[in-house]
Amino acid sequence: MTTATSRISARTLSAGVVCALAISFSISLSQAEEPVIKVPLGLPPIQFPEDNPPTAEKIALGKQLYFDKRLSRDNTISCASCHAPEKGYSNADQFATGFKGQKGGRNSPTVINAAYNKFHFWDGRAGSLEEQALGPIANPIEMNLTHKEAVERINAIPGYKKQFQKIFGSDATEENIAKAIATYERTILCGDAPYDRFKAGDKKALSESAQRGMQLFFGKAACSSCHSGPTFTDHAFHNIGVGMDAKEPDAGRKAISNLGGDHGSFKTPALRDIARSAPYMHDGSMKTLKEVVDHYNKGGIPNEFLDEEIFKLNLTPQEVDDLVTFMKEGLSSSNYPEHKEPELP
Amino acid sequence: MQWNLQRILKATAFCLTAACLLLGSSYLVADEKGDKKGDDKKEAAKEEPKKEAPKKEEPKKEEPKKEETKPAPKKEEPKKEEPKKEEPKKPAVTVKTLVTNLESPSGIAIQDGTGHVFVASRYGVYRYDAKGKTVDLEIAGYPTDVYGKGPKYNIGPLGVAFMDKDHLVVGDGSRPDAEELVRIYKVGDKPLEKWVKEDTAVQTLGPIKAGDKSAKGEGNFYGVAVGDGAIYITCNGDDTKGWVAKSVIKDGKAGPLEPSIATKEATNVDAPVAITFSPDGKELVIGQMGEVNVAGDCLLTFYDPKTGKLTKSLKTGLNDIAGLAYSPKTKKLYATDFSWVDATKGGLFELKIDGDKVTAEKVISLDKPAAIAFDKEGNLYLTVFGTQGKDPEKSPGSLAVIKAGL
Numbered sequence: 001m002t003t004a005t006s007r008i009s010a011r012t013l014s015a016g017v018v019c020a021l022a023i024s025f026s027i028s029l030s031q032a033e034e035p036v037i038k039v040p041l042g043l044p045p046i047q048f049p050e051d052n053p054p055t056a057e058k059i060a061l062g063k064q065l066y067f068d069k070r071l072s073r074d075n076t077i078s079c080a081s082c083h084a085p086e087k088g089y090s091n092a093d094q095f096a097t098g099f100k101g102q103k104g105g106r107n108s109p110t111v112i113n114a115a116y117n118k119f120h121f122w123d124g125r126a127g128s129l130e131e132q133a134l135g136p137i138a139n140p141i142e143m144n145l146t147h148k149e150a151v152e153r154i155n156a157i158p159g160y161k162k163q164f165q166k167i168f169g170s171d172a173t174e175e176n177i178a179k180a181i182a183t184y185e186r187t188i189l190c191g192d193a194p195y196d197r198f199k200a201g202d203k204k205a206l207s208e209s210a211q212r213g214m215q216l217f218f219g220k221a222a223c224s225s226c227h228s229g230p231t232f233t234d235h236a237f238h239n240i241g242v243g244m245d246a247k248e249p250d251a252g253r254k255a256i257s258n259l260g261g262d263h264g265s266f267k268t269p270a271l272r273d274i275a276r277s278a279p280y281m282h283d284g285s286m287k288t289l290k291e292v293v294d295h296y297n298k299g300g301i302p303n304e305f306l307d308e309e310i311f312k313l314n315l316t317p318q319e320v321d322d323l324v325t326f327m328k329e330g331l332s333s334s335n336y337p338e339h340k341e342p343e344l345p
Numbered sequence: 346m347q348w349n350l351q352r353i354l355k356a357t358a359f360c361l362t363a364a365c366l367l368l369g370s371s372y373l374v375a376d377e378k379g380d381k382k383g384d385d386k387k388e389a390a391k392e393e394p395k396k397e398a399p400k401k402e403e404p405k406k407e408e409p410k411k412e413e414t415k416p417a418p419k420k421e422e423p424k425k426e427e428p429k430k431e432e433p434k435k436p437a438v439t440v441k442t443l444v445t446n447l448e449s450p451s452g453i454a455i456q457d458g459t460g461h462v463f464v465a466s467r468y469g470v471y472r473y474d475a476k477g478k479t480v481d482l483e484i485a486g487y488p489t490d491v492y493g494k495g496p497k498y499n500i501g502p503l504g505v506a507f508m509d510k511d512h513l514v515v516g517d518g519s520r521p522d523a524e525e526l527v528r529i530y531k532v533g534d535k536p537l538e539k540w541v542k543e544d545t546a547v548q549t550l551g552p553i554k555a556g557d558k559s560a561k562g563e564g565n566f567y568g569v570a571v572g573d574g575a576i577y578i579t580c581n582g583d584d585t586k587g588w589v590a591k592s593v594i595k596d597g598k599a600g601p602l603e604p605s606i607a608t609k610e611a612t613n614v615d616a617p618v619a620i621t622f623s624p625d626g627k628e629l630v631i632g633q634m635g636e637v638n639v640a641g642d643c644l645l646t647f648y649d650p651k652t653g654k655l656t657k658s659l660k661t662g663l664n665d666i667a668g669l670a671y672s673p674k675t676k677k678l679y680a681t682d683f684s685w686v687d688a689t690k691g692g693l694f695e696l697k698i699d700g701d702k703v704t705a706e707k708v709i710s711l712d713k714p715a716a717i718a719f720d721k722e723g724n725l726y727l728t729v730f731g732t733q734g735k736d737p738e739k740s741p742g743s744l745a746v747i748k749a750g751l
Contacts, residue, residue: 118639218585222560225584229613236636239494253638257686260495262638305494308522309584311561 040191040333041200043230046115049128052179054186060342061163062184065177067341070157071150072143073099079136079181082108085339088276089188094284099144105250107284110277113270115186118235122266122282125256129182134174147174159345190272190333191230198330206330213326216315221296221323225309232271232331239264240310241301242281249303250282263305273336275328289324438709440727440745444473444480447742449492450728451503451518452569453718457510459534462718462726464744465502469543470515472536473744480744481536487519487543492565493637498730502543504569504578504620504716508594512547514576516566519543522582523562526551527569527592527602550576550592550602558604559583563590567667568620570629573650577629578602579617586610589617589631589648606648608633611655614644619669619716623647624676628656632666637685640664645680645696645703659703664690668716672751674723679751680705681714681727688713693727693747708751723749 036054039045048054065071069078082096083089089111095103106122114120120132136142137150145153154160154172164172167180195214197205206214217223226234237253244264253262266282280286286295295301297320299312315323448467455462462473469485487501504516513530520526528546553563563582570577576592576599587609593600608617612633619632629650635642643666647657661680668681677695682705684691692710696703713730720726724746731741 219557220560222583222585224609225615228585228609234615234636234639235642236639257638259638259686261493261497263495265638307494313560 037187037189040189040196040335042193042196043113043116043189043191046186048186049130052130052183054183055167057163057167058180058183059187060184061160061167062180062182063339063342064160064344065154065181066184068344070153071137071145073145073149077143079133080341082136082142083111085337088112088273088278090277092278094279096142098142099140102141104141106282107279109269110273111185111188112190112273112277113188113231115189116231117233117270119267123253123256124237124267129185130175130178133178133181133185150174150177157345163345188337188339190336192335193272193331193333195326195330207325209322209325210329211326212319213322213324214330216319216323217326220319221293221313221315222309222311223296223323226268227271233268235268237262237265237267238307238309239266239303239305240296241303241306242266242285242295243283244301244303244305252282261305264303265305265307271327272331273333275332276336289327290320293320293323437750438747440709440711440747442743442745443475443478444471444744445742446740447471447728447744448740449498449500449715449730450742450744451500451567451715452505452516453716453726453728453744454505454507454513454569455718455720455726456507456513456532460720462720462744463505463513463532464728465505465515466728466742467499467501467740469540470502470505470513470530471744472532474536475746479536482540483532483537484515484530484543484545485540487517490519490521490565492518500565503565503567506569506571506576508571508576508599509597512597514569514571514599515543515546516569516578518565518567520552520564522564523554523559524552525562525564525566525580525582527566527576527578527590529599548599550599551590553580553582553588553590553602553604558586559588560585563588563604566590567618568631570620570622572622572626572629575650577605577620577650579620579631580604581616581618584609584615587612587615587617587633589620589629606653608646608655612644612646612658614642619666619680621669621671622650624671624673630669630678632669632680633658634665634667637665640686640690643682645669645698657701659698659701661696661703661705663694663705667714668718668727670717670719670725672723672725673719673721674749675751677751679708679717679725681711681717683713683715683730688732693717693725695751709747719751723751725749725751 066079069075071078082091084091091108096108097103114129120126126132134147137145138147151172151174161171168176194205226238228234243249249264251263253265278287280292286292297313297315300306300310450464450466452465453462464471469487470483471480472483473480489499489501492498492500500518502515503518506514508514511531513532515528517526527550529548530546553559555562560583563580565581566578568579574594578590580588580590586607588604589606589608590602591605592602609615614633614635616634617631618634621630623630629648631646633644633646641662641664643661643663645659645661646655648655663682665683665685666680667683670679680694680696682691682694691713693708694705695708696705711729712732715728715730717725717727727745729743729745731743733741
């Protein structure tokens with residue numbers, strides 16, 4: 001071979017290799033751009049904490065932990081026990097039952113769209129999913145397993161230890177257990193409901209009754225005073241009178257904020273797929289959405305700290321019905337993520 | 346033998362490729378460096394905005410001040426001023442208290458010509474004369490409404506602004522929602538012998554009753570801004586809408602008050618409160634306060650007054666924006682943060698806008714500040730709610746000033 005020919009073929013070779021590299025690089029780039037968690041229609045992008053980005057492996061690990069009953073002292077209770085996918089990621093009882101049959105004092109909040117919540121728990125004491133995840137594990141009336149023991153148990157299971165090493169570069173710790181569970185929880189998203197499709201232009205997406213209910217929701221019934229935004233919560237705390245007629249009302253947010261006006265105030269729940277997570281309110285006192293609407297219609301339960309946004313609505317029975325229809329029909333996602341328990345290590 | 350040759354050929358091809366790649370990649374690196382050089386050039390071209398040397402202000406020594414005239418209504422009597430012991434964040438800014446013993450002091454408006462400062466507070470609207478250092482009650486006789494569930498504040502008139510130098514627009518807070526009024530008063534150049542009753546307005550606008558536009562009627566008219574031929578009022582009745590109401594001015598007369606911009610629908614955040622016009626008069630600038638029991642949720646928003654359309658909605662990280670004002674001298678934008686959940690975080694802030702980003706830089710801490718207004722010389726007047734002390738006869742609110750320089 002002459003030198004000239006060898007140069008030409010070398011150039012071609014290197015050009016070819018460079019091209020191949022470029023193609024594979026761009027493929028991997030576009031794969032990196034593909035979101036790890038796909039967000040359905042009607043929901044905004046998720047804000048992930050900088051120190052806890054989502055990966056497929058982390059989500060899988062978090063899902064195992066979420067369903068794993070070994071995170072409770074007597075191996076009978078997991079996160080999924082009280083935040084069950086088939087029960088709207090809540091628990092169909094007024095209060096969930098924890099360790100040795102003990103009952104909690106507040107209704108189980110749903111995990112649906114918790115990815116967007118600014119605060120967690122009815123009194124908003126946790127500022128992130130990571131912060132929330134460990135609470136029930138150690139709570140004596142819930143899962144009753146100290147964090148230290150939880151970590152020991154997880155690390156004693158080789159299948160878990162391996163995953164933690166691979167994902168976090170260390171054994172399981174309190175912190176990375178919480179990170180994994182939180183990352184999984186961020187995949188529990190409900191959107192792409194008839195409401196979203198109607199807003200996007202499909203005028204047939206909502207029935208007539210649901211459309212009337214929607215007008216009421218954003219108008220006469222004043223629901224969007226507090227149930228506003230893509231997940232239908234303003235992330236704030238309101239006293240709507242629920243439980244204020246009890247002998248010793250639950251102080252709610254006041255215990256955390258120390259603001260007098262927060263007495264009996266609770267976090268505005270999000271509303272997507274609300275039909276699935278009965279019963280309602282922080283004390284689980286309302287079994288149906290109609291009961292809920294009736295509560296607001298009559299102006300809530302008067303008490304010294306009642307929010308000024310609560311007043312008699314004067315809705316007719318038809319209007320009440322339309323409003324309930326909007327919530328049931330309009331806010332139910334078409335791809336409800338009914339996750340099943342995965343194989344556990 | 347043959348496959349050995351093939352192997353050798355393969356190996357050679359491989360090495361050649363590797364060599365070409367190496368050579369080629371070294372050229373790429375060089376190009377990157379070349380690009381970087383280009384970037385460096387761009388960096389050099391950007392000029393550092395000149396930082397103004399902070400003006401040195403000596404904190405004023407204690408001086409016994411004149412007794413202020415006593416207005417008629419019972420409790421509230423502006424007392425002689427006591428110099429405020431303020432710990433300024435930056436040495437340059439000092440807050441000078443002008444009038445004390447006010448309850449829930451809110452809106453501030455400065456009269457053209459006289460430069461008199463009009464302040465709304467629970468018992469009525471006062472006129473403060475900075476030259477004579479006198480304060481006189483101008484309009485009174487308001488009922489009282491309560492804001493908040495704990496802490497609670499007694500409130501009267503809230504927002505004030507001049508329609509022209511003789512006419513003061515007052516947004517009320519002294520009545521329940523659906524009964525609240527906007528009133529326009531004729532004001533002269535001198536303090537009155539005796540205050541006038543609040544119903545002696547030359548014009549009364551509103552109320553905006555419960556109906557199609559407002560679920561339970563509108564109330565608490567915190568902010569008033571006049572510009573682009575209209576009066577704009579921030580309302581706090583129907584939280585599904587977050588209305589800014591509008592009254593078109595024609596031949597010196599204000600037209601009917603109509604709900605105009607639904608700020609809640611535009612921004613998904615509650616409570617338009619602070620309102621002002623941009624220095625060029627082309628933009629309506631509104632502070633969306635958000636929820637008082639949630640920190641950091643305030644928005645700084647811009648609307649086109651001609652169409653009512655939202656043009657920009659920016660997160661500020663502040664807790665409760667109560668007042669907004671542009672400095673006439675420096676054109677900088679300032680905001681007060683009432684900071685309901687934690688008064689120690691409250692104060693006067695400069696809002697620095699860079700594209701879609703706002704940085705709120707604290708100028709000085711204040712105990713529950715409300716409104717701010719600049720006079721023509723650039724002096725900044727502020728109202729501060731303060732904290733009730735042990736003596737129930739002494740109201741904790743005040744009117745203060747920061748000398749020109751902001």
